[in-house]
Amino acid sequence: MAAEREAPSILGFPHRPEWGAAAHRKALAGHLRRCRDHAGIGPRQAARCINASESTISRMENGLAALKQAEVEQLLDVYGVRDEPERRRIADLVHEAAQPEPWQPYAHAAPPLLRPLLAMEPAARRIISYEPQLVPGWLQTEEYAEIVIRAAHPTRPAKEIAERVNLRRQRIEMLRRQVDPPVLLAVMDSEVFRRQVGTPGVMYRQIKYLLALLEELRCRLYLQIAPLSVGAVGAIGHPIVHLRFFTPEYLPDMVYLEQYEGAQYREKPSESERYQAVLNNLCGVASPAAQTPALLQAALATWR
Structure with missing residues (x-):
């Protein structure tokens, strides 16, 4: 019997405010895509779970959309992510991803x-x-x-x-x-x-x-x-x-x-x-x- 695939982890990406919002958003975006793939769930099904469009999921998974804590938690539930350290790290990254970008004071x-x-x-x-x-x-x-x-x-x-x-x-x-x-x-x-x-x-x-x-x-x-x-x-x-x-x-x-x-x-x-x-x-x-x-x-x- 083939061994079960190991679930993706985000614990290797630290919570580092000095790295800026974009880095946290981009790392988390890729992780959400890997979690969805690991769960065997398609973008359309994931989108329905948060009452969003498939394009919204695509933008979230490419670091192009703002990440809302409630939506991310819903997706983690659907993807079967139960590990508390993983979820705490993800919550930290969602918070950091929402901070101002370095260029925003000069927008x-x-x-x-x-x-x-x-x-x-x-x-x-x-x-x-x-x-x-x-x-x-x-x-x-x-x-x-x-x-x-x-x-x-x-x-x-x-x-x-x-x-x-x-x-x-x-x-x-x-x-x-x-x-x-x-x-x-x-x-x-x-x-x-x-x-x-x-x-x-x-x-x-x-x-x-x-x-x-x-x-x-x-x-x-x-x-x-x-x-x-x-x-x-x-x-x-x-x-x-x-x-x-x-x-x-x-x-x-x-x-x-x-x-x-x-x-x-x-x-x-x-x-x-x-x-x-x-x-x-x-x-x-x-x-x-x-x-x-x-x-x-x-x-x-x-x-x-």
């Missing part, structure tokens, strides 16, 4: 296509970023960020520009967390430090800020600079961000691909692995992180 300024990245990056264990044109957003000074944002959105009102700058500037705070901060590895083309943004003074202060961050955030922030001599390996042309999470069994890798008027996300393992390989190649041909302070000092001298 008018946060581009909708950027919101999934902003929501998930606090839960990352490791972030790899490639930027061919500019200093990555996490690492920009206020004046550098304002010039870049205003250049991309020249018709936006000053208040919105200021909100976008504040949103961009606050993202670095996750690296200052006392408990399990993400590690950020940022790869930039050497041309980033030759391309003038604003005045020479803006560039000088931006590079000084990078040097200060490297000193402050040791073992949390690594910068690599890719020279033009890397050739085709570095000819990506657009920014890439690859997120890897503390709990990959609940949260798969996420890839963010930025474009001039939009963005795309990739979460299928085959796609995230492909972009991981691209970034690994870039890291391999860029100057080692240990050389970055000297390279930044040399770049600083050109903007005195």
